[in-house]
Amino acid sequence: MTALSKFLNFFYQRIIKRTIPHTLVSWRFFVPMGWADLNMSAYKLHKKVFLQAWPQIPRSLYVFGVIYSLLVWYFIWGPWFYTRHLIKRRCSKSVDQPSTGLTFLHYMKQSFFAYLRGLAPVSFSSLNFAELARNDWWAYVPNQVLPHWHMVLQEGYSKRSSAIISSKLEFAQAMAQAGLAVIPTEKVTSDTVVELAAGPALFFKPEISSQAKGCLIIEWTECGEAHLRSKDGKTQRKGLTAIRSYLNEALCSTSYLKQPKLVSHPDLTPFYDNHDLVVIRIVTLRTAKGFRAWRANLELPVLNQVFVKPYAIDVTDGRVGELDNFTLPCWADLVVLAIRAHAEVADLKSVGWDVALTDEGPILIEGNLNWGTSVLQTQGRGGLVDGDYLDMVSCAGLPQHSPSV
Structure with missing residues (x-):
């Protein structure tokens, strides 16, 4: 794959196919600041991340990406996501409760402003934006702005x-x-698989992974029989022969690391x-x-x-x-x-x-x-x-x- 095709694939996967904005947005990002009622320090950080995200691509392409992302958000994905979000909230009767002090009209109004700022509904709910003053929103950093937030501020x-x-x-x-x-860590090779033998439980993890995806646990019963299971429980193998076969097949596409399975x-x-x-x-x-x-x-x-x-x-x-x-x-x-x-x-x-x-x-x-x-x-x-x-x-x-x- 050439450098150009890699870049085009990156641009398509990370920008064209994405359904939510990469950062929070505001029309205030494009005008001189002239007031002091916002959480200014937090606001400036969000503005900085918005302007400096994707440093690895030319700024002209970045501008195109931002315009494209905002257009599809405001006219396609945003209305759909928030309409579904509001209907779901209304049907579940999770607002209009005395304990929250929220009316559905208030909740809908807050949702509208969250939509304008490019905030995904899942972040709006999990971080309780409906109960916050809108000027306090800038102090919050939802996961949707990652990795740009960390990369810019490092x-x-x-x-x-x-x-x-x-x-x-x-x-x-x-x-x-x-x-x-x-934790002691070593790279898994075909020799590692061959040398598997009864002993303390082991933890196998992909060299590149997050949130325990692809992780495997190998344990031995008192009778000496080996059991393998994935962290999500979807993969199960019994016996060293079956386990070795599974690991050898997995190693063809993924680099694994071996660690002892720690006990809390x-x-x-x-x-x-x-x-x-x-x-x-x-x-x-x-x-x-x-x-x-x-x-x-x-x-x-x-x-x-x-x-x-x-x-x-x-x-x-x-x-x-x-x-x-x-x-x-x-x-x-x-x-x-x-x-x-x-x-x-x-x-x-x-x-x-x-x-x-x-x-x-x-x-x-x-x-x-x-x-x-x-x-x-x-x-x-x-x-x-x-x-x-x-x-x-x-x-x-x-x-x-x-x-x-």
């Missing part, structure tokens, strides 16, 4: 840091070399009903005062599903409010581990870390440059663009010290 980082964060194998090697607790800390077992791994998603920021833990979620696994149940964590002490203020074990150690890991990729402004909380303490799984934003703005935590986040954005150089929280 503003230059080394190839080394990019390689460490983007490659699960390089990540494990770099963190182990730095003396940090990280026993204090967490009352909160979920399976044996999959509980993960902590913690975001650290680089500010002028140092690296700091900013927001975090406890992600409880759901059996045979790739999605999780997220619960907000108070980063100051590790309490999970929605779980009767349960305090996570080894929380201070986990925060220190995430901050030390960020120091290894110090030119990155923000990183979303996946950390396993085991009976041996916290263990790094991976770091994410394009970490999900929506779920970190729920459960009363407010929009992404708060004071700490603005400190991160304005931080021009590397911090001189690293507080633990």
Whole structure:
């Protein structure tokens, strides 16, 4: 495939076929600012992302892409999505309830302004935009603006840091070399498949994946029989012969990594009903005062599903409010581990870390440059663009010290 055909395929897949805008939009982006009643700092960040998204394509093509995207949104996809959204909400009677203080007319009005700003209905609902003043919307960053939001605001980082964060194998090697607790990781080859034998449970994951898609678990029964299942439960194999055959076929199209299947800390077992791994998603920021833990979620696994149940964590002490203020074990150690890991990729402004909380303490799984934003703005935590986040954005150089929280 030539460079031109690759580019045209990229443009078609990422822009022409997309049904929602890549960023939030506003007519105010195109006129001089002359008022002070908006959340100006957050508004300016959204405007910056809108203007600087897709830096890898010529600006003339980007302008075409923006015009095309907005036209199909405003005249085709937007009306359809929001009409269906409003009908669904009306039929489910999820508004007009005294507990929310919302009338359906108010909800419809807020939906109309969300449609004008290019906000997808799923974000409008999940982030409770209907209950917010419209000027406060700018503080929120829905997942639909990713990866542009992170790419624009990171503003230059080394190839080394990019390689460490983007490659699960390089990540494990770099963190182990730095003396940090990280999950042992090795590349799966045909020899790995041949050498499979009864022992501790194993976790196989695609080298390039997200949200546990394509992940496999291999376990042995007390009788020594091997069982393979995919994380979503759709694939099942029994016996080493069948498992080896399946893995060899999978390796023809996907590069896999092998890791031990970690066991969650026993204090967490009352909160979920399976044996999959509980993960902590913690975001650290680089500010002028140092690296700091900013927001975090406890992600409880759901059996045979790739999605999780997220619960907000108070980063100051590790309490999970929605779980009767349960305090996570080894929380201070986990925060220190995430901050030390960020120091290894110090030119990155923000990183979303996946950390396993085991009976041996916290263990790094991976770091994410394009970490999900929506779920970190729920459960009363407010929009992404708060004071700490603005400190991160304005931080021009590397911090001189690293507080633990």
